[in-house]
Amino acid sequence: MQFFAVVTGLIHLEMLPFLFFPGGDSLSWIFQAFFSLIFVVFVFYGQRIQMYIMIREIQGSLLRLKFIRDEGRKIALKTIKEIGKSEVDPAERVDRFLEYVTIRPESMDPAGIVWKLEHILDVREERFKDEVKLMAPAADETNINNLENTLEAAAALNFIYKVIRHFYLLGKKTLSLYIIMQIQMILPLIMREAEAYASALKAFSYGQPIGDGAGALVVAKLMYGRRKRKIEKDCVVAKISIEGRTAYVIKAEGPGGNVGKPGEAIKRVIEENDGKISTVIMIDAALKLEGEKPGEIAEGVGAAIGGPGTEQYKIENSILKYKIPIHAVLIKEDIGDAVSPMRKEIFEATEAAVERVKCVIKEKTKEGDTIIVAGIGNTIGVGQ
Amino acid sequence: MNDETDTTARKISSIVIIVIIVALALSLSALYQAYDLFINEDPTMGLWLLIGFIGLALSTYMLLQTRSRMKRFTLKTPPITTTIICSKCGFKNVRNFERGDYILKKLDSCSKCKGTLMISAIYRKVDEKGKELKIFS
Missing domain, CATH: 3.30.1330.30 (Ribosomal protein L30/S12)
Incomplete structure (x- = not known):
């Protein structure tokens, strides 16, 4: 009613403050004015304030990403100089490498896409190896593989930094809450991945075994001291006896950073034995869920192999042709552990995994059977 | 990789540091004033208390922010x-x-x-x- 009185001019304008801030004393007047101002500011500018806070948070992470990216480049360059002993400065070539892109084949007509993708990946790998040989002429095969892995990790860090910078700048330019919000929401996961790549880079540059190599390590323990032969691309196979069964154990050739082509190797062994294989057992590192302990072992069925999918496709095709059962033994770890130097829990889990593989063999096959045991993963820092 | 490598975080201007320190000092004096008024049972004590706490919170926040920006990033290498x-x-x-x-x-x-x-x-x-x-x- 008092408000209407003002509007209708029934009271004097000098009384206006006392209508809104009753009480009369200056202290309550100031308090009321202050809180009213805050209220008005938040009504009109709340979203913008929130956006600026998010931009600031992204900026902080971007600064850290830039540092990680630059450190990665420095480590890669230092390792190349140390190992490669090149007469020319490899910096320019390294910078060019970090910008390489791989274009996936067109999938509008999906028939034959696996082979197209495999071809592209083969070309990519050849190109990378050639580049590394030019950067580090004195490096041997093991070091070339390690350097290639180091550079790939540095390239991944460069890519992550550029994508986040793109969204940050785009968000600032457009002042779109949704662009900024989506990047801010996934930022903790991206930072975790970037830090994992940073520690992977160090592991690769020193040739240390990484968590992803758990599967390869299990098989390396089985084939240690036995006669081995090279099979297909960058893989080795040993024919051994486990619990009265003949086992072909396959892994990528170490100790250089290498995943090989286990799909091709398994296919070859199956063909060599005219399909008379009782079972295929694959051992690989698998991503754990939060709450699961690193180094937990899980069993299952199916082709336990990651990557772009070409090798999994080949394995599934080969076992389907001869109706061979396939079992998987998985060692759980998170993405950080998979690409960082192998942690103690995972190393100890490989011992338990060897026993688990023997259990599967005893339970699922008979004495005299022929089986394949394949250890999947990057075999950096793991011999055989 | 065209932009220059800058591994150290950006430095904070000394003027900003001085402003923060002055604000901190003023907030503390406002709190002292509030205490003085409380002894004398003056009702304006609340206003000084509010100003003092807001000033103290803001200047501490700014100081912590500048400290975290000055911190040098490191990549930990586990043994x-x-x-x-x-x-x-x-x-x-x-x-x-x-x-x-x-x-x-x-x-x-x-x-x-x-x-x-x-x-x-x-x-x-x-x-x-x-x-x-x-x-x-």
Whole structure:
């Protein structure tokens, strides 16, 4: 009613403050004015304030990403100089490498896409190896593989930094809450991945075994001291006896950073034995869920192999042709552990995994059977 | 990689630091004033108290922000150990990882029994005390 009185001019304008801030004393007047101002500011500018806070948070992470990216480049360059002993400065070539892109084949007509993708990946790998040989002429095969892995990790860090910078700048330019919000929401996961790549880079540059190599390590323990032969691309196979069964154990050739082509190797062994294989057992590192302990072992069925999918496709095709059962033994770890130097829990889990593989063999096959045991993963820092 | 490598965080202007310190000093004096007015039972004490606390909160926040910006980023390198074992007498030696080490690498002969030394393990130890949530384990 008092408000209407003002509007209708029934009271004097000098009384206006006392209508809104009753009480009369200056202290309550100031308090009321202050809180009213805050209220008005938040009504009109709340979203913008929130956006600026998010931009600031992204900026902080971007600064850290830039540092990680630059450190990665420095480590890669230092390792190349140390190992490669090149007469020319490899910096320019390294910078060019970090910008390489791989274009996936067109999938509008999906028939034959696996082979197209495999071809592209083969070309990519050849190109990378050639580049590394030019950067580090004195490096041997093991070091070339390690350097290639180091550079790939540095390239991944460069890519992550550029994508986040793109969204940050785009968000600032457009002042779109949704662009900024989506990047801010996934930022903790991206930072975790970037830090994992940073520690992977160090592991690769020193040739240390990484968590992803758990599967390869299990098989390396089985084939240690036995006669081995090279099979297909960058893989080795040993024919051994486990619990009265003949086992072909396959892994990528170490100790250089290498995943090989286990799909091709398994296919070859199956063909060599005219399909008379009782079972295929694959051992690989698998991503754990939060709450699961690193180094937990899980069993299952199916082709336990990651990557772009070409090798999994080949394995599934080969076992389907001869109706061979396939079992998987998985060692759980998170993405950080998979690409960082192998942690103690995972190393100890490989011992338990060897026993688990023997259990599967005893339970699922008979004495005299022929089986394949394949250890999947990057075999950096793991011999055989 | 065209932009320059800058591994140290940006430096904070000394004027900003001076402004923050002055604001901090003024907030503290406002709080003292509030205390003085409280002794004299003056009702304006609340206003000074509010100003003092807001000023103190803002200047402390700004100071902490500048400190975190000044902090230099580092990439932690966990210690990696290499375990060497003699296959004959079981002699075990644990040392720091050296470039060229790999699991199942054969080394020189054992100094005790002349057996073959082999790298049996390379790993890092992770201290996760206090990190785990035991409630749902």
